[in-house]
Amino acid sequence: MTALPPFQDVLESKAEKDSPLATTLTLLFESSPILYSDLLPGVATYIASAPSKPASYGELIDATLVVASKWDPTLKASFIAGHPRIGEVSGLSRLSKKEQAARATPPEVLARLTHLNACYEHRYPGLRYITFVNGRSRAEIKDEMEGVLGLEHSLSPDQPPVETVGSVEAGSEEWTKELERAVGDLGKIAHSRLKALGAA
Template identity: 80%
Template sequence: MAMSTLPPFADVVSSNLEPDSPLAQTLTTLFETSPILYSDLVPGLASYIASSPSPPTSYAELITATLQVVSTWDVSLKVRFIAGHPRIGEVKGLSQLSAREQAARATPPEVIVRLAHLNACYEHRYPGLRYITFVNGRTRMAIKDEMEGVLGLEPSLRPDDPPVEAVGIVEVGSEEWTKELERAVEDLGKIAQSRLKALGPG
């Protein structure tokens, strides 16, 4: 299967708001498809481009503009935005780029199982959030270690230790919870820039 490609940039910045428009196609490739992408991000970014005295002139600048639009959203919209990205360790239903980034075939089964438990722990500790990280070529084993560090856990391959409830709960809207949300959004921008480099548009 051929790698995804991006439409001509001139078409992107002059496109309409339809789900199959060049702008929507580009955002889907760089940020993953999700309902909020079509309902809020595409029209918000189109409005930003139309009203900006210095509209983006490249895909890299388009990603920066996208994050600028997302930064103006309330918490509930940001949560829905990061929820459009697959969980670390998922192996089914991934976009072509996500599958390549997560290097599914190189991961031992016990690491996949451990990551599923760590995702559950993370989502219990940070209600409403999903763990997002810029993989940047790292293995899932390395990401497992990173997640354990975030959760304050010792490195392990045990599939269900500790119990999910043992990691505690961080209050929604608290400083710690909000920092995790903002970090996730920032990492989505890093992922998008990395995808852009992998696609190699002009």
């Protein structure tokens, strides 16, 4: 079982790739290039300069979201892209695998999710669909994604055609609202992982 480093070690970490802080952020938010290039040094600076340091892993998650909230939209989009797409089955971290696979997923649901991911990424250029799964099955998330996209419930692997879904402009109000929702869900996922790791 993967365990978080001792919290005091995390607080005393430097912004290095093999530090306890890096290990903690990777477990809670998924490994990604932006985690190491921007999030890790940003959180380390926040911890060093904050009037009161985070007193728990939960407060560290909240501090991480404060750091990310100050980023421009491009960085935020890269941050959410560190999470796997809903329905991916290979290359998942142990925690992602556990979160997404509450129950065995029929292949037709996986195929539908692949199509819905493509539709979503056409609708919201540069974004990836992120949601707090919270124990729900992939079939339930399929229904949620269809609702977000305004599509009929279906198991079609290719309908409607991606290009008919419509697209919003990156940086527009709708796009930005969806980006901020996704970042918020990353926080919910991180808090849920904390609980799963027995450190809440």
